[in-house]
Amino acid sequence: MKYPIPRPKTLEFTGEAIPATFAFASVDPLFAPAIRVFQTYAERLFGAVESAGAILLKQEEGLGDGYRLSIGETVEMVVSTAVGANYALATLLQLAEKTADGVVFPQVAITDAPDSNWRGVMIDLARCYHEVEYLYAVADLCWLYKVNRLQLHLTDDQAVRFPLVSLPKAVSEEHYTREQLTALVDYCRDRGVVLVPEIDAPGHFRAFNAAYPELFGTTTEDKGAETTAQTGIVSGIMRAQEQTFAIMQEVFREVAEVFVDSPWIHIGGDEAQIDQWNGCEASMQYCAANGLSDIHELYGHCVARFSRMILDLGRTPVVWEGFDEKTNAMIPKETVVFSWESYYQIAPSLLKGGFRIINSSWQPLYIVNPVRMWDPETILDWEKNRWEHWWEKSQACEKPIVTDRDPAILGGQICVWGDLMQPTNAYAPRHDMLRDEFGHLARRLPALAEKTWTSYGSPDKEAFMRDTDRLTAVAEKLFHT
Numbered sequence: 001m002k003y004p005i006p007r008p009k010t011l012e013f014t015g016e017a018i019p020a021t022f023a024f025a026s027v028d029p030l031f032a033p034a035i036r037v038f039q040t041y042a043e044r045l046f047g048a049v050e051s052a053g054a055i056l057l058k059q060e061e062g063l064g065d066g067y068r069l070s071i072g073e074t075v076e077m078v079v080s081t082a083v084g085a086n087y088a089l090a091t092l093l094q095l096a097e098k099t100a101d102g103v104v105f106p107q108v109a110i111t112d113a114p115d116s117n118w119r120g121v122m123i124d125l126a127r128c129y130h131e132v133e134y135l136y137a138v139a140d141l142c143w144l145y146k147v148n149r150l151q152l153h154l155t156d157d158q159a160v161r162f163p164l165v166s167l168p169k170a171v172s173e174e175h176y177t178r179e180q181l182t183a184l185v186d187y188c189r190d191r192g193v194v195l196v197p198e199i200d201a202p203g204h205f206r207a208f209n210a211a212y213p214e215l216f217g218t219t220t221e222d223k224g225a226e227t228t229a230q231t232g233i234v235s236g237i238m239r240a241q242e243q244t245f246a247i248m249q250e251v252f253r254e255v256a257e258v259f260v261d262s263p264w265i266h267i268g269g270d271e272a273q274i275d276q277w278n279g280c281e282a283s284m285q286y287c288a289a290n291g292l293s294d295i296h297e298l299y300g301h302c303v304a305r306f307s308r309m310i311l312d313l314g315r316t317p318v319v320w321e322g323f324d325e326k327t328n329a330m331i332p333k334e335t336v337v338f339s340w341e342s343y344y345q346i347a348p349s350l351l352k353g354g355f356r357i358i359n360s361s362w363q364p365l366y367i368v369n370p371v372r373m374w375d376p377e378t379i380l381d382w383e384k385n386r387w388e389h390w391w392e393k394s395q396a397c398e399k400p401i402v403t404d405r406d407p408a409i410l411g412g413q414i415c416v417w418g419d420l421m422q423p424t425n426a427y428a429p430r431h432d433m434l435r436d437e438f439g440h441l442a443r444r445l446p447a448l449a450e451k452t453w454t455s456y457g458s459p460d461k462e463a464f465m466r467d468t469d470r471l472t473a474v475a476e477k478l479f480h481t
């Protein structure tokens with residue numbers, strides 16, 4: 001039997017296959033975009049199909065983003081939200097099959113709903129520019145597997161890909177235009193995928209520092225100690241001063257304006273080489289003026305200040321694990337923290353600090369093409385309350401960190417990093433590396449989707465990998481071109 005990914009909560013096969021239909025009986029305007037998306041994909045997969053009947057899509061309160069789908073004499077789906085409609089339709093498309101007798105649906109009864117709010121993927125757009133078509137293809141993949149968050153790592157030491165009006169000199173030659181990003185926002189919205197834009201600060205800030213040294217640069221040399229250990233990449237830090245925070249507020253405002261309906265904005269906050277603040281006169285003066293006793297407090301203060309900027313924009317801040325435990329009390333508790341390295345602060349401490357967190361455990365959820373990633377089977381063994389790392393300095397290195405099944409763990413995310421794909425480091429042409437990167441993601445995203453859609457426990461691995469292979473072939477035909 002062919003099963004959808006992620007596995008529905010209940011699924012019963014109830015009879016022989018019946019002729020498929022991709023027509024709809026009547027369409028509530030709320031569901032029109034989801035239906036358009038579904039019909040576009042269905043046509044790409046199967047061409048024009050003679051409709052034997054029409055799908056009934058009904059709305060009922062109380063299902064959240066879940067759905068019921070029954071295929072028998074009629075095809076009926078019941079949903080509460082447009083997102084739920086996308087999920088029901090992705091399941092239906094996964095069940096459709098081309099046979100000698102034409103395109104068919106199996107007869108089934110399904111009830112389904114996600115366990116985790118956050119089922120995400122991040123793409124590093126800063127280290128390696130990705131054409132916008134690549135992002136459309138990732139959005140297609142997200143739709144297929146009901147992955148609902150797509151984080152765009154838009155800035156880093158190497159580049160700024162967001163078209164900042166307020167800091168035009170910082171914007172890299174290869175960047176996205178506002179029109180491209182707005183079109184991507186619309187594309188993702190129609191598919192029930194929420195974009196999470198990231199501006200990474202106060203660390204990973206070299207591109208800003210180089211463009212505006214008088215505004216952002218520190219007077220101390222950036223030594224790149226910590227990141228160098230792992231990746232050979234040197235990282236810069238933002239100067240702390242009132243004028244700099246004022247401009248960062250404008251940066252986040254611009255981001256919110258383009259990502260008009262993103263409930264979350266990611267403020268970065270990782271791997272800041274805070275010792276660069278020592279000896280930076282402006283930053284030290286800022287500490288004194290704000291009663292901050294050391295650079296760790298300044299780090300916490302930066303995160304807190306950026307978080308409040310996002311809250312003032314009516315959005316929720318998201319940040320990487322990075323700030324010190326002793327500064328937890330400074331940071332607004334609305335801030336959602338990615339627990340990834342288990343080095344700066346571990347998940348139990350973040351939970352105790354009152355934060356909601358997302359699990360993006362380096363091992364097995366990082367893809368650092370071409371050298372480090374884990375099999376999809378290993379991702380199937382991961383749980384959203386479990387963290388592991390191969391790096392000896394991580395507290396999750398010797399043995400995994402496992403927390404209670406805390407509802408404050410919102411879900412999980414695969415992070416696709418481009419550290420080793422930057423032009424200076426690349427040992428293959430960019431398009432080859434991007435093709436490989438996409439292939440690695442396409443193979444692993446089904447497992448992440450599974451483990452976040454249904455928390456705790458694993459499906460039969462062999463059957464799951466068979467369905468992964470089958471759906472990877474389907475996905476190739478779906479992609480936006």
Ligand code: ACM
Pocket residue numbers: 270271320340
């Ligand atoms: C990260 O991997 N630097 C969040």
